[in-house]
Structures are given as structure tokens and as C-alpha cells.
Amino acid sequence: MNEHTYKQFDAEMEEIRSGVMAMGGLVETQLGRAIGALKQPDLDQIDAVASDEQVINQMQVNIDQQCSQIIAKRQPAAIDLRMVLTTVKIVNELERIGDEIKKIAYKAHEMLRPERLSSVRFHEITRAAELAEDNLRLALDSFARLDVSAAAEVVSNDEAIDAAFLAILRQLISYMMEDPRTITPALEIVFIAKGIERIGDHAKNIAENVVHVVKGKDVRHATAEEIRAEVAE
Numbered sequence: 001m002n003e004h005t006y007k008q009f010d011a012e013m014e015e016i017r018s019g020v021m022a023m024g025g026l027v028e029t030q031l032g033r034a035i036g037a038l039k040q041p042d043l044d045q046i047d048a049v050a051s052d053e054q055v056i057n058q059m060q061v062n063i064d065q066q067c068s069q070i071i072a073k074r075q076p077a078a079i080d081l082r083m084v085l086t087t088v089k090i091v092n093e094l095e096r097i098g099d100e101i102k103k104i105a106y107k108a109h110e111m112l113r114p115e116r117l118s119s120v121r122f123h124e125i126t127r128a129a130e131l132a133e134d135n136l137r138l139a140l141d142s143f144a145r146l147d148v149s150a151a152a153e154v155v156s157n158d159e160a161i162d163a164a165f166l167a168i169l170r171q172l173i174s175y176m177m178e179d180p181r182t183i184t185p186a187l188e189i190v191f192i193a194k195g196i197e198r199i200g201d202h203a204k205n206i207a208e209n210v211v212h213v214v215k216g217k218d219v220r221h222a223t224a225e226e227i228r229a230e231v232a233e
Contacts, residue, residue, distance in 0.1 A: 009074045016066050016087055017144075020094075023059040024140040026052055027094050027101070031136065031199070034101045035129045037108040038192070049105040056098040060091045079213065086213040090143060093202040093209075097136065100195040100202070104129075107192050124171065125192060128164035132199045135161065139206040148214050152231040154207035155224045161200035168193045 030052040033045045067084050070076065076084055135157045142150035172186040211219050211227060219227050 005074065009070070009076065009080065012070055013083065016063060019059065019063050019066070020087060020091060021140065021144055023056060023063070023091060023094050026056055027097050028133070028137060030056070030098060030101045031133050034105040034108065035126060035133065037105045038126050038129060041109045043109070046105045046109050049102055053098045053102045056095055060095040063091045064088060079216070082213045082216065086209045089209050090206050093205050097199050097202045100198050104192050104195045107188055110188070124164065124168045125189060128161060128168065128193060128196045131161050131164060132196050132203065135200055136203040139203040142207055142210045146210060146214050148211050148231045151207035151210040152228045155204055155227050158200050158204040159224065161197060165193050165197040
């Protein structure tokens with residue numbers, strides 16, 4: 001590409017990057033509303049989550065089209081091509097996070113709330129959701145700044161989200177064994193907890209894609225230690 005084409009490419013990529021960050025910001029807002037619905041079910045919040053999810057879907061379609069046009073017109077190579085392809089992957093992760101958030105919000109409204117399970121509902125679940133929220137924010141920041149150190153931190157943090165999910169699962173199994181009447185509401189909470197764990201996984205995937213675009217190495221199946229070592233090189 002000549003200098004003029006490079007400038008056009010940079011401008012187009014900046015527009016796409018801004019679109020990704022806007023999409024990420026909306027997903028963060030959506031997650032905040034879902035966490036609010038976990039603490040105190042609110043039909044207005046739940047309806048807003050559903051409405052946001054439709055906007056997020058359209059954002060994904062628009063950004064995918066922009067990326068396809070850049071590949072067709074500019075024929076980028078090396079790190080430029082990796083950046084375009086990584087953007088497509090990241091918006092896909094964000095769209096899937098939006099899907100999980102919508103499910104969580106609806107389940108938060110529908111689930112039964114016996115007193116015995118209130119401590120799990122209001123403390124462990126919301127704590128896990130807030131961990132996922134923080135990690136999503138850090139993953140988006142790592143993409144905005146192409147910061148591989150922050151990306152490696154996201155991967156490490158995901159272990160805490162996984163641990164929180166397993167702790168919730170063990171606690172709920174204990175409730176169900178002690179009192180079969182808690183089985184139905186406990187399973188609802190398991191569904192929500194699994195959605196939160198998946199959000200953590202998608203944030204981790206975003207971070208791994210940041211490492212790929214910067215370092216040129218696919219780390220999707222690497223351990224957290226291996227990713228930290230790759231980032232340190």
C-alpha cells in the first residue's frame with residue numbers, strides 16, 4: 001500500500017476500533033444492568049437488557065461488514081491483517097457475552113427465591129458477576145491499548161471466576177442434598193452461575209486475541225503461565 005492508502009486504511013481501522021469500543025461499552029452497561037437484576041429484579045432493567053442485545057447484534061453485523069470491505073479493498077498483510085481478523089473475533093465474543101447477559105437477566109427474574117438460598121443468590125452470585133464485569137473491562141482496555149500485559153492479567157483473573165463458579169456449585173449441591181425442595185431454585189442459580197463463568201471465558205478469549213495480534217502467536221490453548229511467558233519476551 002502507498003502512503004495515501006495507508007492513511008485511508010488507518011482511518012478506516014480507527015473507525016472500526018471506535019465501533020468495537022462502543023459495542024464493548026454497551027455490553028458493559030448491559031452486564032451492569034443484569035447484575036442489578038440479580039440483586040433486585042426489575043422489569044425495566046430486564047427489558048433494557050433485551051433491547052440492548054438487539055443493538056449489540058446489529059453492531060456486530062456492521063463491524064463485520066466493515067472488516068470484510070477493508071480486506072477486499074486494502075488487502076492488508078501481516079499485523080494489519082491480523083488486526084482485522086482479530087477485530088472480527090472480538091466482536092463475536094462481545095455478541096456472545098450479550099447473549100449470556102440476556103439469559104442471566106431473564107433467569108434472575110424468573111427464578112424462585114426461597115430464604116435458604118438467599119445467601120447464595122445475593123452474595124456468591126453477584127460477587128462472581130462483578131469479577132466477570134471487572135475482567136471484561138480489563139479485556140476491552142487491553143484491546144484499546146493493545147496492551148499484552150493487561151491481556152495476560154485477564155487470563156490469570158479468569159481462574160478466580162472459574163473458582164467462584166465451582167464454589168457456588170459445591171454450595172448448591174450441599175443445599176440440594178440436604179433439602180430436595182431446593183433443587184429447582186438451585187438449578188436456576190447454577191444456570192446463572194454458568195452464564196457468568198462463560199462471560200469470563202469470552203473476556204479471556206478477547207485477551208488471547210490481543211496477544212495474538214501483537215505477538216503474532218496463537219495462544220488460545222496455552223496456559224496462563226505460558227501466556228505470561230510469551231508476553232514477557
